[in-house]
Amino acid sequence: MKTLVVVIHPNIKSSVINKRWVKALNEHPDKYTVHQLYAVYPDEKLEVQAEQWLIEQHDKIVFQFPYYWFNCPPLFKKWLDEVLTYGWAYGSKSGYKVSGKKIALAISVGVDEHEYNQSERYKYTLAELTRPFELSFEYVKADYRPLFAYYGLELNTSEEWIERSVPLYLAFLDAL
Template structure:
């Protein structure tokens, strides 16, 4: 199967129209269709019923995949967990010799957070770093032999929802994503 040179960005946001950061990131990604394929799960599956075959075929087409979502209740949106459970099946993502279709793919998380970064530390209010809190994702992707990469995080949306603060996130996110795109170009 021919692989697309673009980065697949799977967006999991239950109410993208009310989003400030994720919605703005999608707008920017859509300006670069030659580099990024934006795949919004909630828009594609408003009924919550995932077409597993379609998702697996889509994932197989890309070497670089980023999962973009808001972090709340110290976790991902439930639809992302459902996607992982439904799509990463035995015999496709792991297991039999025909499995491991995600093996070697560069995978990362891009997370927007309401809380300030300083609150995510052993001595702070929430006791754990974001890297520690997202360890189950790292383990999941390592289990299916993907190349899990460091995550991108933009903190503090609860306190900083001004347009200029949101706009500061865009070049940072794009640089993170462009590093994935450069990796593909060099392969």
């Protein structure tokens, strides 16, 4: 079954890494369903049933987004609030439609990885900072998987560096 990659980038046209990842995913339509939230919902008014149906059609779901202000883009938070509803994602006998699905995050990060630890500027690892996502997906009984992160976007945007991320990302997706 194909992997659903939900791309949540508020300005994908100006993106460096996320835009390249989308291009790579689109080269394999037999393996990946690419769903760009900001492109589908420029007014940010989600069609909840359509989003739920899309989730139900896939066993592996990855949320791909840039990490800034120690969080996700606002449309992802809105998606979580509106799509993971009582009676569908949790809380009733008919709920838990996400149960058992493998879910992961794929994050592009501006600074180097070493800055995300106790003795550095940002004090916490990225896994620690994204723990609310882990807890949210565990709450709906999904099989939350370790995240993928590509660091250093602020420091290096060379074509070689960008291209180096692509096979790493695809390997991550294939290993889910």
